[in-house]
Amino acid sequence: MCDDAAHEHYRSTCDIGPATRAARISLPNLFPEVQVLKFSDDLSCTETVLLEASEELITKIESGIRFVIRGSRCDTAVLCSPDRTWEIKARETSNSLLVAPDVATAGNLSLGGESSVTIREIPSVTSEYLELRQIIPHWGLAKHLLEEAPFSGYANEEKVNDKRKYTFSDLLDLVQSSEEELLCYLRQKIPACEIDGYWRLLDNHYIYSIAERIASWTRTNALDENKIPSYEAYTALLDMEPEEVMRNFFWERFAERSGDVLRIRKDAIRRQLARIVLSKIQTTSLSVMNELFVREIGSEFSMADVEGIAFRILDDKLNVTDTVEYFPKEDLRIEPEARFQALFDARPRWTREEILPFICDILLPGQTADQLLFKYAKSYLDRSRSKKRSQTETEDTTVRPMTYFIALRQL
Known part of the structure; x- marks a missing residue:
């Protein structure tokens, strides 16, 4: 130089x-x-x-x-x-x-x-x-904006006429996200639908009411819920509900297509029922949830129905109780460190199977859940339960030691 x-x-x-x-x-x-x-x-x-x-x-x-x-x-x-x-x-x-x-x-x-x-x-x-x-885009703002004017049917539109509604272009100007990632979030991760040119967050009770009316419609028309002709499904309830809600939301998320027929996804309806109940009362017991499920849909409640929606509370000795607490992952921060902090603030330890539904939405392309877990949490083997049981039971019935994940700061 x-x-x-x-x-x-x-x-x-x-x-x-x-x-x-x-x-x-x-x-x-x-x-x-x-x-x-x-x-x-x-x-x-x-x-x-x-x-x-x-x-x-x-x-x-x-x-x-x-x-x-x-x-x-x-x-x-x-x-x-x-x-x-x-x-x-x-x-x-x-x-x-x-x-x-x-x-x-x-x-x-x-x-x-x-x-x-x-x-x-x-x-x-x-x-x-x-x-x-x-990074995973900060989608929480999109949900917050759409909560200003939720959609619960045309009959209730007067309640939100003075509220701001957002087009996709509006959201893209406000939310720090790529177009494809934001569209995926709206279509798959929250109960949203584009109606009359505006993206709207659908009310949970409204969604379940559609599921109930579809069930009544299938019974009235003697249709098999596992084999509903698509041309009949797409015209159902159009005299009462927007076509966008039925075609682009309900049948996309609450049914599976096989050729020209649709099958109602009962697991999606079960999750929607659980979300309605827990979002209102926040905490309840497994027995109450079970009674409600048997009464409403004729089958027992399972924790699989609330994966990523709720968890079972631990007692002072870190034993799992029968109390279920509402804890939807879409309300949590998207940054991994903040997400894990919220999880461990809510519950001091988790098994891998319990925590996975709450972190699967923050994985980057090519990243595995285990990589994320071992970066932001610490695992340990709890042998206490198996030792206690092994003193009184045969080897064949001994419970294996359980691996738990705890916060790094607990070390």
């Missing part, structure tokens, strides 16, 4: 010889073209921003894929492609970074030809760069 006065001395590789010898570089190991770096007369320390990017991301940028930076002044900025979201963080380096866009790398230099010296200008110097980290 040289300044204005010095660079005139470097006219050939012979002139550079003393410098290469001092650096213990053999001239035969150099490319014929020697590049000398020179600070520009208009050197700037603020005009250039460097962005650290993976090869995959660089390929996408060079292919012309559209990227958008989203976030308000109060947010950490995020970079969004059509289907992914990255958090942008400013990082400092211990050494200055010289920005020299015209410098040729080894792959662009020729091994043949005569020796020459080329002056390359450095227009900018910086000690910062932007780091990208792929």
Whole structure:
């Protein structure tokens, strides 16, 4: 590297010889073209921003894929492609970074030809760069916005006429998410549906009332709930409910298609019933839930009906009780550290099977649940129960030690 006065001395590789010898570089190991770096007369320390990017991301940028930076002044900025979201963080380096866009790398230099010296200008110097980290978008804001004007049928629209409603474009302007990820969230993770051009959060009681009326409709028309012709299903209740709700929400989430027939998903209806009950009373006993399920749908309650919705409370000795507490994962923070903190604040220890439904929605592409668990929690083997039982029972009936996960801060 040289300044204005010095660079005139470097006219050939012979002139550079003393410098290469001092650096213990053999001239035969150099490319014929020697590049000398020179600070520009208009050197700037603020005009250039460097962005650290993976090869995959660089390929996408060079292919012309559209990227958008989203976030308000109060947010950490995020970079969004059509289907992914990255958090942008400013990082400092211990050494200055010289920005020299015209410098040729080894792959662009020729091994043949005569020796020459080329002056390359450095227009900018910086000690910062932007780091990208792929994240799960902060979807909670979308649900919060849609809660302003929930949909419970056209008959109740007068109650929310003065409330703001949001198009997909409105939500995309406010929520830090890629288009595809936000659309997936609205269609699969919360009870939302696009009605008359606006995305609306559907009321839980309203959803269950549709399920009840569909069950009545199938009985009245002598239809098998496991083999409902799709052309009949898509016209059911259209005299009372929006087509978008029936076709794009109910039949998408509460039924499975096989060819031209639909099968009612009873597991989805069971979960909806459990959500209605628990969201209202927050905590109840297994016996109460069981009685209600038998009365309403003719089958017993199972904890599988509330995976990711509720958990069983522990007593002072960390034994599982028969009390169930409402704890929907969609109301929890999306950041892993905050999510695990909320889980361990609610309950000091979990088995792997118990905690998985509450973290499966925050896994990044290529990440496994076990990787997340062992990063944000600590496992331990509880042998106390098996030892107690083994004193009074035969080996064949001894309960195996149970592995639990606890918060890192408990260590």
